[in-house]
Amino acid sequence: MKRTIRTALLTAGALIATLGVPATAAPAGASAPRIDLRVLIVSDGGPSTEAIAAELDTAGTPYTEIDLTRSDRPVIDAGYLADTVGGRDRAKFQAVVLPNDNPFPANSAEMAALVAYEKTYGIPQVDAYTYARPEAGLQYPVHGGYSGSVDGVRAEVTAAGRAGPFGYLDGPVPFEDNSPTVGESYAYLSTPVAGADFTPYVQAPIPGTTKRGSLVGEYRHDGRRELVVTFVYNRHQQQFRLLARGIVRWMTGGVHLGTSRNYFAVHVDDVFAADDRWNTTLNCTPGDVDCTDPNAVPDPIRMSPADVDHAVAWQRERGFTLDFAYNGAGSADHREDNNGADPLADRLLAQRNEFRWINHTYTHAFLGCEQDTTVVPWRCATNADGSTKWVSRFEVADEIAHNRVWGQLAGLPLSNDELVTGEHSGLRVLPQQPSDNPNLALALGDTGITWLASDNSREPQQRRVGPATTVPRYPMNVFYNAGRAAEQVDEYNWIYTSRAQGGSGICEDNPATTTCLPAPLDPATGYTGHIVPLERRIALGHVLANDPKPHFIHQSNLAEDRIAYPVLDGVLDAYATLFADNTPVVNPRMRDIGRELQRRAAWRAAVRDGRVTAYRVGDTVTVDGPDGVAVPATMPQGTTRAGTAFGEAYAGERSGWTTPVLTPLTLTLPASAPPSTAGAGGAAPATAPAPDTRVPEGVAEPVLPGTAD
Structure with missing residues (x-):
């Protein structure tokens, strides 16, 4: 059993006090300054500052980015950083992110302005990727440290890191090593300079020694605080995804707009129905329109009652709920062919409350254009005048309503506003059907559908279809037509090997395909040795990216060899080794995912258009946004709104969305929250710029596994 961890985490303010860092409020008799809840990112175009910007953007945290490579960029001076509003001093940014500890020329007036600003208002600075050197509180790596690749290295959060921003x-903190031929991570490992006030938060072993070197640490000096990061990363890499939340927490003191969760939802399509099996001789799936051999006979894969029992036991053990997208005709047809018997449906209905259920249409019919399957690939049938023949409004609505009634009569606990159409049909499908079936939107209105599944590989953005809003789903590369591992490997080999190796040649025709194989996988070991780790890594990447979009597989993958479970277990097991108990996986249903994506889009538009004002004065946070737009925020434990606890507990903080308000939102921070000012005024001399830091190919060009992305 996973060990019990310490949940009473120190706040950032308590940690500062413990470490003896100056953190004083405004002088007696002076009014507290206003600190705007916005981050300043100074970028040199490198991947590390881009990664931090992407993290803020995904969470909904406002930031301003200055690109040092642009000649028309604004000049950073005292007026750019601070001013006075209503007689009160205002700091325009709550944190500063630099590409390294000093990206400016020697004796730079801009660096001097930043130093003075940080000291005056207690503004923390993140050095996104810097060389280990005394100016950053660390010894040069040549003095018993290390400079080089850290691909595959296992770093560790220190006790101070777990008690502070990485709790x-x-x-x-395992570093990725996705390719043996591509350098993916580079780091400078070093120990603090003697006498420096430096606290490592994340460390890794220094090769050839018994010491551990800092990868992330806090350096306090001259009334300033810097988070010193000495490894390079991009926004997709697991090591950054693990540490991103803590970087933001450190630089904001846990007080910022935006919110983040680790989501994982899995839809299982075609429940009650059957999925046709891949034919390893014909290299196609009999029953599909492109499997044209006249002797090809469909070989269906369908769950059994034992598979239902296994799914129930698995869910209970994992504390995780699957979403079953069902087709009622699958059971009706089975009973008709078997003298009224359907043991699978009987067991599913007996266990109906163990799962969440989604309407997947009654027969899984194609609901777009009428398909002309006399050619391969199929094309849309046309009328005499050349116009497209569409599946009618009545047929689309009947597929939805018939399945809903079947589910209601069976006692399924449905949410009637959710729908997954067969193959996401009705929505545009390139190249054959470049527009939606115009009857789809009408039928969705007829049947009260407000959340409609779409395929993220085709349409990653949410959009409106009549009264409904799409919910993009990630297709897992666990094939619908495989119930056994050997079938999955055979089809995988066919798709992703060259024609000379007996494959389809898709990789020769489309070099951008990222799952191409240098040689066919071993049928006996290829699934567990290659496909499972790859799919686990892809899915876990989505989980760690504050991405609520669901993944989808098929009922065939829960049958026979039950090939989906090694992937799902791999994701959940890896997650459990990485995260503390205060940061559980969030497992939402489809409509909740849709609402989350919808709220994010509205909030992002409001921030982008400059319609949000947010600031902190002392222990009060004020947010003023457009009417009707919910506000996402993350605050320390103990934060209240009108005397009531704000948000939900997650990852040692309180966070969530507020309901839209007509007046500015006011939050009261607890006494333990870090003060909004720290340190003494006055600028320190700017140091010399850091030397160039190496960016390996795998960071500049991310090594991303899998076509499902």
Whole structure:
């Protein structure tokens, strides 16, 4: 059993006090300054500052980015950083992110302005990727440290890191090593300079020694605080995804707009129905329009009652709920062919309350254009005048309503506003059907559908279809037509090997395909040795990216060899080793995912258009946004709104969405929250710029596994 962890985490303010860092409020008799809840990112075009910007953007945290490579960029001076509003001093940014500890020329007036600003208002600075050197509180790597690749290295969060900004992690921070031929990570490992006020938060072993070097640490000096990061990363890499939340928490003191969760939802399509099996001789799936051999006979894969029992036991053990997208005709047809018997449906209905259920249409019919399957690939049938023949409004509505009634009569606990059409049909499908079936939107209105599944590989953005809003789903590369591992490997080999190796040649025709194989996988070991780790890594990447979009597989993958479970277990097991108990996986249903994506889009538009004002004065946070737009925020434990606890507990903080308000939102921070000012005024001399830091190919060009992305 996973060990119990310490949940009473120190706040950032308490940690500052523990470490003896100056953190004083405004002088007696002076009014507290206003600190705007916005981050300043100074970028040199590198991947590390881009990664931090992407993290803020996904969470909904406002930031301003200055690109040092642009000649028309604004000049950073005292007026750019601070001013006075209503007689009160205002700091325009709550944190500063630099590409390294000093990206400016020697004796730069801009660096001097930043130093003075940080000291005056207690503004923290993140050095996104810097060389280990005394100016950053660390010894040069040549003095017993290390400069080089850290691909595959297992770093660890220190006790100070777990008690502070990285308290949501269990300890391990494994670095990716996705390719043996591509350098993916580079780091400078070093120990603090003697006498420096430096606290490592994340460390890794220094090769050839018994010491551990800092990868992330806090350096306090001259009335300033810097988070010193000495490894390079991009926004997709697991090591960054694990640490991103803590970087933001550190630089904002846990007080910022935006919110983040680790989501994982899995839809299982075609429940009650059957899925046709891949034919390893014909290299196609009999029953599909492109499997034209006249002797090809469909070979259906369908769950059994034992598979239902296994799914129930698995869910209970994992504390995770699957979403079953069902087709009622699958059971009706089975009973008709078997003298009224359907043991699978009987067992599913007996266990109906163990799962969440989604309407997947009654027969899984194609609901777009009428398909002309006399050619391969199929094309849309046309009328005499050349116009497209569409499946009618009545047929689309009947597929939805018939399945809903069947489910209601069977006692399924449905949410009637959710729908997954067969193959996401009705929506545009390139190249054959470049527009939606115009009857789809009408039928969705007829049947009260407000959340409609779409395929993320085709349409990653949410959009409106009549009264409904799409919910993009990630297709897992666990094939619908495989119930056994050997079938999955055979089809995988066919798709992703060259024609000379007996494959389809898709990789020769489309070099951008990222799952191409240098040689066919071993049928006996290829699934567990290659496909499972790859799919686990892809899915876990989505989980760690504050991405609520669901994944989808098929009922065939829960049958026979039950090939979906090694992937799902791999995701959940890896997650459990990485995160503390205060940061559980969030497992939402489809409509909740849709609402989350919808709220994010509205909030992002409001921030982008400059319609949001947010600031902190002392222990009060004020947010003023457009009417009707909910506000996402993350605050320390103990934060209240009108005397009531704000948000939900997650990752050692309180976070969530507020209901839209007509007046500015006011939050009261707890006494333990870090003060809004720290340190003494006055600028320190700017140091010399850091030397160039190496960016390996795998960071500049991310090594991303899998076509399902």
